[in-house]
Amino acid sequence: MSDLGIYLSLALKSAVSWARSQGRDAGTARGGFIIAAIDYALHAAEVEKLGLSQRVDDVLARAAVTIGSGDDEYLEREPLNNHHQNILTAEISEGQRRLKELTTEITRFEFVKATLLSKFPDYTPPTTAGAAHPVTAGGVQCGDAGP
DSSP states (O other), rough: HHHHHHHHHHHHHHHHHHSHHHHHHHOOHHHHHHHHHEEEEEEEEHHHHHHHHHHHHHHHHHHHHOOOOOHHHHHHHHHHHHHHHHHHHHHHHHHHHHHHHHHHHHHHHHHHHHHHHHOTTTTTOOOOTTTTOOOTTTTTTOOOOOO
């Protein structure tokens, strides 16, 4: 056998040893990692939306108290109360803007997940009975009322 033949024989053996067996690849679900990342982002957005919605509701309640109950209350309101009302109005607007963004993000994450699941029909999520979701935002699990 020539030197070239020996070299090609060794190269072929080396290349074959790097190939993975079909059995080893069966347990590798790369799509599952992507779906898990989407689930992570989806859960985080839902938790943020829940907490923010509660904070916006609280600010709305505080704003209602500072407005007063009289028809002409805004005419006689003290400057400090006007200042507080302006701050609360800005907080409400910013919170509502962010809630709209989060709603859009959640819808998009759900769409991407559904699309990905349609491309990986054999994917089955790992079963972790009794285990809590690993994603929390400030200690609040999705669905919890929070602190």
